[in-house]
Amino acid sequence: MSAVMPVDLPIDDESKKELARGARRADRDMFGSTKKRLTSRWATVAALVIALLWTIPTFGVLISSFRPREYIQTTGWWTIFENWGWTLDNYATALQAGNSQLTMAQAFVNSFAITIPATVIPISIALLAAYAFAWMDFRGRNILFILVFALQIVPIQMALIPLLQLFARGTIFGIPVIEAIGSAGYAQVWIAHTMFALPLAIFLLHNFVSEIPSEVIEAARVDGAGHGQIFFRLILPLTMPAIASVAIFQFLWVWNDLLVALIFADGNVAPITKLLAEMTGNRGQDWYLLTAGAFIALAVPLVVFISLQRFFVRGLLAGSTKG
Amino acid sequence: MSDFLKWVSTLNPWLEILVIVGVFLLVVALILFFVEIAPRSGRTYTIVRLAACVAFPALLLWFLQSYQWAIIAAGVLGLLFFFLDRRAKGGAGSLFQLFAFLTPAALLLLVGLIIPTIQTVIQSFMNSRGTTFVGFDNFAWIFSQPQNLRVIINTIVWVLIAPIVSTIAGLAYAYFIDKTRGERYYKILVFLPMAISFVGASIIWRFMYTARPADAEQIGFLNQVIVWLGGQPYNFLAVEPWNTIFLIVVLIWIQTGFAMVILSAAIKGVPTEQLEAAELDGTNGWQKFINVVVPGIRPALIVVLTTISIASLKVFDIVRTMTAGANNTSVIANEMYTQFRSFEAGRSAAFAVILFLLVMPIVIYNAIQLKKQREVR
Numbered sequence: 023m024s025a026v027m028p029v030d031l032p033i034d035d036e037s038k039k040e041l042a043r044g045a046r047r048a049d050r051d052m053f054g055s056t057k058k059r060l061t062s063r064w065a066t067v068a069a070l071v072i073a074l075l076w077t078i079p080t081f082g083v084l085i086s087s088f089r090p091r092e093y094i095q096t097t098g099w100w101t102i103f104e105n106w107g108w109t110l111d112n113y114a115t116a117l118q119a120g121n122s123q124l125t126m127a128q129a130f131v132n133s134f135a136i137t138i139p140a141t142v143i144p145i146s147i148a149l150l151a152a153y154a155f156a157w158m159d160f161r162g163r164n165i166l167f168i169l170v171f172a173l174q175i176v177p178i179q180m181a182l183i184p185l186l187q188l189f190a191r192g193t194i195f196g197i198p199v200i201e202a203i204g205s206a207g208y209a210q211v212w213i214a215h216t217m218f219a220l221p222l223a224i225f226l227l228h229n230f231v232s233e234i235p236s237e238v239i240e241a242a243r244v245d246g247a248g249h250g251q252i253f254f255r256l257i258l259p260l261t262m263p264a265i266a267s268v269a270i271f272q273f274l275w276v277w278n279d280l281l282v283a284l285i286f287a288d289g290n291v292a293p294i295t296k297l298l299a300e301m302t303g304n305r306g307q308d309w310y311l312l313t314a315g316a317f318i319a320l321a322v323p324l325v326v327f328i329s330l331q332r333f334f335v336r337g338l339l340a341g342s343t344k345g
Numbered sequence: 346m347s348d349f350l351k352w353v354s355t356l357n358p359w360l361e362i363l364v365i366v367g368v369f370l371l372v373v374a375l376i377l378f379f380v381e382i383a384p385r386s387g388r389t390y391t392i393v394r395l396a397a398c399v400a401f402p403a404l405l406l407w408f409l410q411s412y413q414w415a416i417i418a419a420g421v422l423g424l425l426f427f428f429l430d431r432r433a434k435g436g437a438g439s440l441f442q443l444f445a446f447l448t449p450a451a452l453l454l455l456v457g458l459i460i461p462t463i464q465t466v467i468q469s470f471m472n473s474r475g476t477t478f479v480g481f482d483n484f485a486w487i488f489s490q491p492q493n494l495r496v497i498i499n500t501i502v503w504v505l506i507a508p509i510v511s512t513i514a515g516l517a518y519a520y521f522i523d524k525t526r527g528e529r530y531y532k533i534l535v536f537l538p539m540a541i542s543f544v545g546a547s548i549i550w551r552f553m554y555t556a557r558p559a560d561a562e563q564i565g566f567l568n569q570v571i572v573w574l575g576g577q578p579y580n581f582l583a584v585e586p587w588n589t590i591f592l593i594v595v596l597i598w599i600q601t602g603f604a605m606v607i608l609s610a611a612i613k614g615v616p617t618e619q620l621e622a623a624e625l626d627g628t629n630g631w632q633k634f635i636n637v638v639v640p641g642i643r644p645a646l647i648v649v650l651t652t653i654s655i656a657s658l659k660v661f662d663i664v665r666t667m668t669a670g671a672n673n674t675s676v677i678a679n680e681m682y683t684q685f686r687s688f689e690a691g692r693s694a695a696f697a698v699i700l701f702l703l704v705m706p707i708v709i710y711n712a713i714q715l716k717k718q719r720e721v722r
Contacts (some may be wrong), residue, residue, distance in 0.1 A: 023475050040609075041645060044614030066631075069521040073513065077597065079549045080537070082566055086552070098564050135358040139365045146373050149581050151450035158379050158443050164719050168712050170450075175708045179697040183468070184461035194460055201410035207354025212365070216417045217457025233583055250381025250444045278542030284682070291354075299666045302548060307556045309552060309564070312636065316465040316548040320541055328533075328541035338606055 041339060054322045060296070087112055087313035094309045112314035119301070119311055123290045126315060127298055133293040133322070134281075136208050141269055142214035147216065148223035148276050149231070149265065153253055157239060158234035174221035182285050186215060189286075190289070210286040211293075223268055226337075230264035231257060267337025270330050274323050294319045349408075380445045384437035394441060398427035408437025437532050449484045454626060462701075468694035475690050477658075483695035492673070493680070497699070499589050502659055506590070508653035510705045512646065523612055534611070536602030543599070543662030548594045551667055554581035592674055595663050600656065604649045611645035612638060651707060658703055 085099040090107045097105050117127040124132070133155065153166050154160075187193070189210050192200040242252050258265075283296045298315050305311060327334060353361055358547050369508060378399050382390055402419035411419075488495045515535075522531040530625040555565030558576045563569040568578045581591045608615055623637045639646075661678035668674045670683060681696035 041610055041614055044610035046611065051662075065521040069525075069531060072518050072521075073531055076535045076538065077602070078566065079553050080541070081600070083549045085550055089660065097562055098566065098569050100566065100569065130430040131358045135362055138362045139369070139488060142366050143369050146369070146450045147453065150376070150446045151375070154443060154446035158446065165717070167719070168715055169452065170404070171715055172708050172712045173454060174656060175704055175711065176458065176462060177678070177697065177700045177704060178699050179661075179678055180465045181458050181461035183685060183693065184464035184698075185457060188456070189460075194456070195464070198412060199414075199415060200406075207350060207361070209350045209354070213458070215403055218455045220454055221458070226448060228346070248381045249446070250377040253380075254377055272440075274540060278544070280542070280544050280665065281678075282683070295542055295662075298548065298627055299544050299662075300668050302544075303669060306551070313552065314550050316545045320545050323542070324537070327537070331533075335606055336584075338603070339610055 031224070057247055064224050076137075083181045083313045083316060086309060089310075091310040094313065095307075109147075113318065114309045115316060116311050116314035119315070120297055120342055121300060123295070124292065126294065126318060129292055130318060131278055131293040131298040132208075132291055133295070133319075136211050136215070136287065136291075137210050137273055138294050139208070140219070140276045143212065144216040144219035144223055145227070145269055146274060148227050149261075151220075151224045151251075151259075152227035152231045153257055154172050154250075157226050157252070158249070158270070174225060178281070181218070182281070185217070186285055189213075207290050208287070211282065211291070214246050214282050214286045215279070218282065219272055219275070223272065226268050227261070227264065234260055256295060263333065264331070266289050267327050267333040270326060271337055277323055309338060358381060362634075368438075376445050377447075380442045380685040382649065383441040383491055384444070385438065391437070394430070394438060395424075395427050398430070398441070399423040420722065465694045465697050465701075468690055469698045471691050471694075473689045473691050479691065483691045484699075485697055486692060487699070488664070495673050496675045496677060496680045499674065500658065500703075502589055503593055503596070503657040503676060504654050507596045507660075508602065508650045510593075511600040511653055512599045512604045512608075512649050514648070515649070516608050518601070519605045519609035519612055520638065523609065535605055539598045541593075541603045544666050544699050546595050546599055547663050547666035550581070550598070555593060556580045574624070582668055582674075583672050587676050588662075588668070589670055592663055595667070596657060596660060600653045604653065607645055607649050608642060613643035615641040651711075655707060685721065 039246050052258075066108060080100045085102060086094050088110070089099065089102070089105075089112075090109045091112065093105050093107055094112075117130075118125050120126050120129065149266060151170075155163060155170075183268075190200055190202055192202045238256065238260075242256055247255065277293075278295060279293075280295045280299055283293050284299075287293060287296065298312075298319055300309075302312060353364055356364065379393075383394060383494060399420050400423070402423045405415050408415045426440070426444070428634060431437045433440040468475055469483055470480060471670065472480060472482075473713045487497075507591065518531075518535055520684050522528050526532070541549070553565055553567050555563075556568050557563050557565070559572075559578055563572055563578060567581065571579055572579070583632065619637050623633045628636065659678055660676055661682065663680045664670060664676050665682070668681045670676075673681070677696050677700050681693050684690075684693035
């Protein structure tokens with residue numbers, strides 16, 4: 023379960039236009055320059071208080087992660103000026119800490135090994151399906167699309183255990199279908215994440231793919247391009263920004279996930295979130311480890327998030343402003 | 346497939362990423378290639394199509410190391426499909442194209458979500474080992490144990506508090522900073538928590554909540570504030586029933602940024618004429634906000650509330666990492682996992698089904714909305 027989901031609920035056209043207009047203005051306001059001051063002095067104070075309240079928790083952990091071990095355990099981070107001292111030791115220790123099967127450094131690599139395929143695979147498959155839903159005419163299209171949409175709200179808790187049994191035994195309803203995959207590396211997590219990501223990815227990408235003007239598609243068809251070429255030569259380049267924003271969400275989703283990892287990534291393929299959660303349980307008071315560990319895990323999503331912010335905001339509004 | 350996967354898993358993780366992504370993209374390219382040549386007429390193309398129809402499903406199952414009967418069945422189905430495709434309304438190859446685009450997703454959804462959902466529903470009526478039918482026993486057990494009722498009440502508390510508070514905070518913040526200098530930086534500060542995992546956020550907040558004995562120096566910021574104000578250190582995560590509230594704070598902290606981004610866009614979308622008209626009428630800031638802005642962004646508010654409600658219903662990571670459900674803080678999703686860990690498959694499934702029933706109205710409502718929209722077009 024990730025922290026954020028794009029807005030994907032169907033709302034009426036009027037509000038869609040309104041949101042789209044606002045999103046454009048937000049883009050301008052955020053990345054352009056605005057001149058107006060805050061509405062009133064009280065509003066300024068309130069905004070500052072909220073901003074401060076929201077920043078303090080992360081800030082405290084960040085400062086603490088660089089403080090010497092004995093200082094963290096005995097004094098608060100706000101006394102940094104009285105108990106001056108900085109160190110990188112916590113990070114060095116945290117990277118080597120872990121359980122009997124893997125260290126945090128390995129878990130960090132695992133997180134990449136899980137996240138990158140689990141982002142590329144579902145988005146490619148979803149893009150294929152999104153194209154079919156948007157540009158191919160077939161009977162039952164609406165019903166199928168609504169079914170896919172409804173699936174995204176179904177809690178993944180409903181699917182976890184039977185899927186685990188399928189991987190372990192290869193049976194569906196007791197009928198043997200495939201040989202058990204067993205716990206061969208990351209395969210289970212990749213497949214599980216792909217399956218769980220599809221409904222949302224199809225819905226969001228469909229909104230973008232169907233936005234392409236039909237004249238463009240028609241022109242390509244007249245020129246003799248088949249669906250394969252249209253997909254590869256037109257849809258793919260034209261929806262690249264959209265794909266990027268959906269990919270960012272999927273990346274953050276998988277990187278930050280704990281539930282799927284707990285069930286499908288055991289032993290030495292566990293991602294960093296799982297190891298961190300475990301350490302919080304076992305060594306909950308070893309703050310020198312936890313603060314540094316938390317920031318090792320946070321570093322990647324924060325970099326992705328800050329550098330690709332524009333796509334992120336656009337993606338967040340995707341479901342409601344497009345389609 | 347397990348041989349291939351076993352071989353892959355012996356590689357260096359970075360190489361593994363390359364191999365898997367490469368192989369996968371190759372398969373997609375192959376699908377697109379067949380789609381492109383599918384509608385062409387001529388004997389060669391027909392033969393290629395026939396070969397693809399039979400070979401694709403059979404090879405797939407062979408690759409998955411399926412049983413012989415299944416591989417043969419898949420091949421026969423492929424053959425059937427080939428003839429269906431030849432007589433398709435859109436001409437030979439049209440069904441082939443459609444299936445090539447849709448089948449990967451459809452198969453994965455079927456195997457990964459639809460069938461497991463049905464299995465979980467069945468499982469919830471079975472005993473812990475899934476061997477005998479026990480009727481509603483699992484549900485009766487859930488609703489008769491006081492600690493389980495507590496779990497359900499906790500979940501309801503989550504859903505009642507988290508969406509409302511984060512929406513109000515997000516709305517207020519979005520309105521306060523609207524069109525100000527430095528709006529961008531204000532926004533980043535509040536929506537930064539969105540990038541943080543629930544696990545990371547839980548560690549951050551556990552650190553905020555840490556309590557030390559009254560005579561020692563505090564290392565948790567909130568307890569330091571209490572001590573500064575002359576109070577006694579308070580164990581935030583241990584004292585019922587307030588500990589649930591302090592867990593909810595973490596979700597609010599994360600979701601406010603989400604609410605803020607959406608509502609900020611909605612506020613900017615409110616027509617300027619309406620705002621100017623309100624100003625001409627001499628309304629003050631508060632009246633303008635309540636009478637013009639809020640009605641103007643009502644749909645966005647509903648979207649934000651629903652989305653956060655769904656997130657709070659399914660909340661798992663925060664509870665798992667912060668307390669693991671101790672001191673009566675458990676919620677349905679956490680209890681579902683706990684029961685699974687203690688090999689109570691039936692009870693675990695029953696919890697999942699309750700969660701499913703709780704989101705059901707939202708699913709149905711939204712599906713109906715979507716249907717209406719698509720019919721209009």
